[in-house]
Amino acid sequence: MKMLDSLDLSHNQLSGKIPTSLAEIHTLSVLDLSNNNLSGKIPTSTQLQSFNVSAYDGNAGLCGDPLPKCAEDSLRPSTTNPLENKNDKEGNNFSFMEEVGISIGFGFIIGFWGVVCSFILKKSWRIAFFNLVDAAGDWFYIRIAVFVSKWRRT
Structure with missing residues (x-):
């Protein structure tokens, strides 16, 4: 058989x-x-x-x-919490929201220090970035000034 x-x-x-x-x-x-x-x-x-x-x-x-x-x-009554039992089966001790929070924290730290360190180490990148920010600020200032002057005429 x-x-x-x-x-x-x-x-x-x-x-x-x-x-x-x-x-x-x-x-x-x-x-x-x-x-x-x-x-x-x-x-x-x-x-x-x-x-x-x-x-x-x-x-x-x-x-x-x-x-x-x-x-x-x-x-038969359950002797364990089903959520704890599920996490034990997966070998995971964090809830979903804790995992999201940890991921956001690591992402922020790595992203922030990645940008800051690149600006500290490369002077040309730092200068190019601040020139870009300055040009964007000028562009917005001009757009707002033109909009306000048109709005006052009407």
């Missing part, structure tokens, strides 16, 4: 739990257990949980992935 590729046990009036040994068949690519009287939790295995819901249809007593959770799973 370890080399089994396809298993169709639908419409056979089978009852009871799905055997855990079925989860050990790693070559199984097609499974159909629909329209039986199976009950209990689907064995925890990536193999059995990867099949479509249609493989388990018609079994009112079945629960667990990919079907809805079992009643005993939802009644």
